[in-house]
Amino acid sequence: MSDTYIIQIKDLTKIFGNGVEIRALDGVNLNIERGEFLAIVGPSGSGKSTLLNQIGILDTPTSGTILLDGVDVTKMSDKQRSITRNRQLGFIFQYHHLLPDFNALENAMMPLLISGVKSSRAREVASLMLHEVGLGDRMEHRPNQLSGGQNQRVAIARALVNNPSIVIGDEPTGNLDTKSSESIYELLRKLNREHKQTFILVTHDERMAAKTDRIIRLVDGRIAANSHNSV
Amino acid sequence: MFELDVATRHIRSRRRQTVFSIIAVSLAVAIIIIMMSMMSGMLSLMMESTIENQPHITVFPKENEDYIHLYHGLEKNILDREDVEAISSYFQGEAALQYKHSAEGVLLYGINPDDENRVVNREKDMLAGEFASLANPGSRIILGFKLANNLDVGIGDTVTAQIPGAEPTDFTITGIFQTGTPVDETIAFTNLERLQDFYGSGDVVTGLGVRLSDVYAADTIASRIDMETGYDAVSWIEQNSDILSLLKSSEGLVYLIYIIIFTISGFGIANILIMIVMEKVGEIGMLMAMGASRRSIMLIFLLEAGILGLTGVMIGWILGYVAALAIAAITIPIPPEMYFGMDHLPVEIELKNFITAGIFAMVINTLAGVFPARRASRMDPVEAIYSV
Ligand SMILES: Nc1ncnc2c1ncn2[C@@H]1O[C@H](COP(=O)(O)OP(=O)(O)OP(=O)(O)O)[C@@H](O)[C@H]1O
Ligand SMILES: [Mg+2]
Numbered sequence: 001m002s003d004t005y006i007i008q009i010k011d012l013t014k015i016f017g018n019g020v021e022i023r024a025l026d027g028v029n030l031n032i033e034r035g036e037f038l039a040i041v042g043p044s045g046s047g048k049s050t051l052l053n054q055i056g057i058l059d060t061p062t063s064g065t066i067l068l069d070g071v072d073v074t075k076m077s078d079k080q081r082s083i084t085r086n087r088q089l090g091f092i093f094q095y096h097h098l099l100p101d102f103n104a105l106e107n108a109m110m111p112l113l114i115s116g117v118k119s120s121r122a123r124e125v126a127s128l129m130l131h132e133v134g135l136g137d138r139m140e141h142r143p144n145q146l147s148g149g150q151n152q153r154v155a156i157a158r159a160l161v162n163n164p165s166i167v168i169g170d171e172p173t174g175n176l177d178t179k180s181s182e183s184i185y186e187l188l189r190k191l192n193r194e195h196k197q198t199f200i201l202v203t204h205d206e207r208m209a210a211k212t213d214r215i216i217r218l219v220d221g222r223i224a225a226n227s228h229n230s231v
Numbered sequence: 232m233f234e235l236d237v238a239t240r241h242i243r244s245r246r247r248q249t250v251f252s253i254i255a256v257s258l259a260v261a262i263i264i265i266m267m268s269m270m271s272g273m274l275s276l277m278m279e280s281t282i283e284n285q286p287h288i289t290v291f292p293k294e295n296e297d298y299i300h301l302y303h304g305l306e307k308n309i310l311d312r313e314d315v316e317a318i319s320s321y322f323q324g325e326a327a328l329q330y331k332h333s334a335e336g337v338l339l340y341g342i343n344p345d346d347e348n349r350v351v352n353r354e355k356d357m358l359a360g361e362f363a364s365l366a367n368p369g370s371r372i373i374l375g376f377k378l379a380n381n382l383d384v385g386i387g388d389t390v391t392a393q394i395p396g397a398e399p400t401d402f403t404i405t406g407i408f409q410t411g412t413p414v415d416e417t418i419a420f421t422n423l424e425r426l427q428d429f430y431g432s433g434d435v436v437t438g439l440g441v442r443l444s445d446v447y448a449a450d451t452i453a454s455r456i457d458m459e460t461g462y463d464a465v466s467w468i469e470q471n472s473d474i475l476s477l478l479k480s481s482e483g484l485v486y487l488i489y490i491i492i493f494t495i496s497g498f499g500i501a502n503i504l505i506m507i508v509m510e511k512v513g514e515i516g517m518l519m520a521m522g523a524s525r526r527s528i529m530l531i532f533l534l535e536a537g538i539l540g541l542t543g544v545m546i547g548w549i550l551g552y553v554a555a556l557a558i559a560a561i562t563i564p565i566p567p568e569m570y571f572g573m574d575h576l577p578v579e580i581e582l583k584n585f586i587t588a589g590i591f592a593m594v595i596n597t598l599a600g601v602f603p604a605r606r607a608s609r610m611d612p613v614e615a616i617y618s619v
Contacts, residue, residue, distance in 0.1 A: 049617070053613050056520065058612045058613050059611075059612075059613050078524075079524060082523065082524045085519075085520060085521065085522045086522020086523075087522070091520045091521070093517075093616055095513065095619045097514060097517035097616065097619075099240070099514055099517075099518075100244070100514075101240035101243070102240060106236075110518075110521060111522065113236070114518075114521055114522050114523050114527070115522065
């Protein structure tokens with residue numbers, strides 16, 4: 001079971017707020033297969049980011065469990081969570097959050113350096129990754145010398161450089177025009193096929209969602225629809 | 232070590248602000264090194280002057296007695312002790328010195344110049360004439376240079392000493408000395424026998440000065456003499472206890488000033504780090520998402536404080552050293568009779584002052600880094616990432 005499902009979410013509930021309670025997630029049950037390319041959609045405030053941050057172990061649930069590769073991450077210590085994020089997870093956010101004082105290559109190297117890989121080796125791996133996202137000729141550029149789409153590609157290279165089993169993206173193209181969005185989407189899809197990694201993307205773009213394996217629709221913190229696309 | 236990488240990049244990309252905080256630290260370090268060097272210089276000058284210009288132990292008559300009668304025996308008793316180098320018996324009395332129409336009250340010291348020179352080197356203070364001229368039991372006198380000025384006399388002049396109940400006696404001036412202390416205005420030396428005669432006291436003295444090979448043994452030896460002979464022996468430490476305790480308490484005040492100066496420079500560092508942390512919220516969140524531990528985040532900002540502080544300290548050391556050398560080289564136009572006869576500011580460049588100032592600065596700078604660093608390390612990654 002845990003062989004097919006890389007992520008198993010059971011009764012996940014997240015309540016925010018002191019005073020006024022906000023049920024951002026309300027008893028979510030969801031299993032995700034290894035290598036799936038999955039879209040989470042839903043109206044604003046429906047809990048998409050909250051769910052993604054739970055899977056990314058950036059936040060803790062109010063109740064319920066999340067198993068990543070069979071391991072319950074809700075019981076992990078702060079340190080284990082950091083290590084798991086570093087080894088198993090890759091993050092792409094709407095804003096690239098690249099380190100502005102480092103160039104593209106150094107940014108892409110960062111997860112490797114954090115995990116203690118020697119910098120010469122990290123340089124090799126990151127440079128391969130940057131070539132893969134089509135930025136082989138921009139490695140020495142700083143974020144302020146790159147376009148929005150290029151920066152997002154650097155962020156993608158950074159998310160994948162540690163070869164994580166799960167890549168999560170919160171509106172990774174939300175800040176880009178249609179053309180760059182499409183090429184970023186194509187890139188993610190290509191990487192998903194080549195690396196067999198699990199991709200979970202939150203998106204507002206229904207056309208893009210339609211091109212994924214499966215669409216999870218959240219409404220008021222619950223899964224309102226769970227439909228496989230036939231591509 | 233990616234933490235160091237991130238820390239140095241943060242600093243390098245903020246060159247102008249960091250330069251100011253480094254300048255603040257280096258100025259603080261330099262100022263404190265200069266202050267410490269001057270304190271050290273002043274202190275050792277005062278110690279030296281005290282130790283060189285006073286007997287290390289002075290023995291006074293027993294309680295309720297005016298004189299030490301059998302002083303030759305006491306001299307021998309004290310000279311036989313360990314660490315005692317020399318001894319000089321003296322007779323001290325008040326008198327008025329008169330020259331033409333001016334008169335001054337003075338303390339007359341009758342001494343044997345050879346003995347006295349061995350206890351306190353008077354010869355080196357002589358402006359004119361020789362201290363040894365008092366070896367002759369004739370009516371000779373040596374005056375402090377201010378006293379001579381006040382009386383308007385010079386070598387070869389004759390002054391008249393007067394005391395109640397004795398014939399006025401003429402003394403010929405054979406020397407003038409200058410110590411740079413108030414003594415220059417109040418003291419005159421004569422031959423011991425001559426003065427005993429003048430006061431009609433017989434062969435007695437009013438005190439004994441003792442020189443030691445180890446000045447810090449003075450207290451122990453003095454109390455032993457005190458106990459064993461019954462005479463009142465006072466060490467230079469006891470005699471100067473007021474000044475010494477004043478120095479001690481002023482040292483506390485000086486440290487307070489150091490703390491204030493360093494705290495101000497520490498605020499400079501805290502300020503820039505708080506700025507960086509606030510500016511880098513998103514980045515910090517992303518670093519956490521990438522798996523940087525809270526400890527690593529903390530380390531990044533502590534390293535930044537450390538790098539800024541250390542750079543400041545090293546520049547401050549150089550500045551302080553150069554400034555101390557410069558100050559030591561300046562000749563100050565103060566009359567040489569003031570301030571122990573010095574014509575330079577007393578600056579003593581000591582390694583330990585550099586180390587103290589450096590450690591002091593680093594401790595305060597690290598403390599300044601703790602608050603921003605903790606703040607960064609305690610951020611909630613989700614809030615940080617979505618804070619844009
Ligand atoms: N830290 C928080 N404190 C309080 N309430 C929060 C917090 N984070 C999210 N919420 C609330 O939880 C609900 C779900 O928020 P979430 O960010 O997951 O929505 P979303 O589906 O990502 O919306 P959007 O499409 O606008 O990004 C919202 O009502 C939001 O106001
Ligand atoms: Mg959202």
